[in-house]
Amino acid sequence: MDDGCNQVNPSAALIDLRPVTVLDSITELQTADRHKVAVTGSHGGLASGRHALAHGVAAVIFNDAGVGLNGAGTRSLADLDRWGVPAAVVSHLSARIGDGRDTMRSGVVSACNGTAQALGVRPGHSCLAAVAALRTSAAHAQETDTAGFASASGQVGPHHVVILDSASLIGPDAAGSVAVTGSHGGLPGRRAARALKHPARFAAFNDAGVGKDQAGIARLEVLDSQGVPAVTVRHDSAEIGDGSSTLRSGVVSYANSLAIRSGARAGASLIEVIRRLPE
Known part of the structure; x- marks a missing residue:
């Protein structure tokens, strides 16, 4: 079965691949994580995305938290798209929420934004395949004080x-x-x-x-x-x-x-x- 690896931008070899940080919670982001691809066990809600944005990640993967009321568990995707930051969520049935390593190891993408799609990420791809694609992201750290958790x-x-x-x-x-x-x-x-x-x-x-x-x-x-x-x-x-x-x-x-x-x-x-x- 196609895991999506063959959809990575063929010019990726000419790009300095982004480093990856694996976190159980998006709140663990540090200054050193700017420009990195963040794989996190956190939900993909709006505040999580704003927190990631404020820390200048190049791309991010969350848990969809069952999507939930008003699509709240994936709301960060569209918001991050507006800032040109590729983002995806894995299914809550494929990876334990709150567990970054399990997200990386067994997560299956359930949704992604247009910026991530442009890099080759698709629903159904493994998290590992999505990370391989997202490492080619050209997104830069955002200088923003966007509101996160209140x-x-x-x-x-x-x-x-x-x-x-x-x-x-x-x-x-x-x-x-x-x-x-x-x-x-x-x-x-x-x-x-x-x-x-x-x-x-x-x-x-x-x-x-x-x-x-x-x-x-x-x-x-x-x-x-x-x-x-x-x-x-x-x-x-x-x-x-x-x-x-x-x-x-x-x-x-x-x-x-x-x-x-x-x-x-x-x-x-x-x-x-x-x-x-x-x-």
Whole structure:
């Protein structure tokens, strides 16, 4: 079966191939990653793409997170196209979300933007084949301060809520608060220490379509062992990468045992679950 390698620009041998960086989360990008092809376990939401853009990557591959409400899991593709940055997503059924190495090793492209298509990337190609094509990208680092992940806070009933587009934004001030995130419920790098950087009273994530090896809900069990009640909301009920959407329209899909004891149930509105949490 054609893996797409024969569609790489034939003049690629005359081009300095872009180096590749493999990341479990797009939030791990460093200054040294400018001009590189980034292969990441993060969802392909708008904020992820803006974060990649601000760090000047030459090209990027995300997880489609089950696509989800309003196509949020792949929304970065069109946005990056406008900046001339090639981008693709792999199917959440082919690679574990939050696992960059699995994305590289077993990811299968489910969608890509026009700039990536011009380099020969197509849906159905392996991630490895897509990377081979994207390494020929002539895109340059963008000098932009485009908005990426944001945070806010508010009150739901008697409870203080921190609203985070990315769980990476959580700080020590979240202790005693409810943390509502736009992040997937996967475990970055499959490492327990990265389930939540700072403990919260209750935490909510997007299930990202659950996906391969149920990776999209892997944080829940780990947070249970760490004493944090946690739930995921259905990927088709809230836009991934948008904490406000999680709070506004999220419907619980899975809950750990501590969250169940706190009253969370599959099918319940997240905002109602939070309102009814014990004081």
